[in-house]
Amino acid sequence: MELNKVFIVGNLTRDPELRMTSSGTAVCDLGLASNHRWRKQGEDQFQEETCFVSVTVWGRQAENCNQYLSKGSGVLVEGRLKYDQWDDKETGKARNKLTVVASSVQFMPKSGEGSGAGQGGSTASQGQQGSRETTVEFEQGPPLNDEVPF
Numbered sequence: 001m002e003l004n005k006v007f008i009v010g011n012l013t014r015d016p017e018l019r020m021t022s023s024g025t026a027v028c029d030l031g032l033a034s035n036h037r038w039r040k041q042g043e044d045q046f047q048e049e050t051c052f053v054s055v056t057v058w059g060r061q062a063e064n065c066n067q068y069l070s071k072g073s074g075v076l077v078e079g080r081l082k083y084d085q086w087d088d089k090e091t092g093k094a095r096n097k098l099t100v101v102a103s104s105v106q107f108m109p110k111s112g113e114g115s116g117a118g119q120g121g122s123t124a125s126q127g128q129q130g131s132r133e134t135t136v137e138f139e140q141g142p143p144l145n146d147e148v149p150f
């Protein structure tokens with residue numbers, strides 16, 4: 001069995017970079033930083049490391065990312081890993097890069113926005129089976145009333 005699935009939450013390290021393929025399909029490159037904090041056993045101070053990730057977004061979803069996101073924006077990305085290899089034209093050395101190809105990007109509210117009940121981020125997601133069609137959904141929370149069964 002094979003599984004290639006990634007979920008990552010972080011903030012954009014730069015503004016989205018949109019380009020078009022020769023066939024007119026939008027492609028957007030995102031730089032994402034995701035932090036991991038932990039406390040070593042027996043120590044009071046937290047340790048932190050930052051992982052920098054390249055994300056590629058296709059189609060209408062790429063256009064939405066370019067339109068609504070900017071450096072510092074928070075996102076949740078779902079996608080798959082893609083490994084590219086090539087020879088550097090200038091040095092002739094072998095190069096490689098691991099990238100996340102997004103199947104959906106959820107826009108996270110900025111600090112102080114949307115943290116209350118009934119507020120949700122927007123989601124741009126690609127269709128199934130490798131389709132590059134994109135739908136944008138604006139999520140809403142459940143109604144706030146006393147009839148909720150929990």
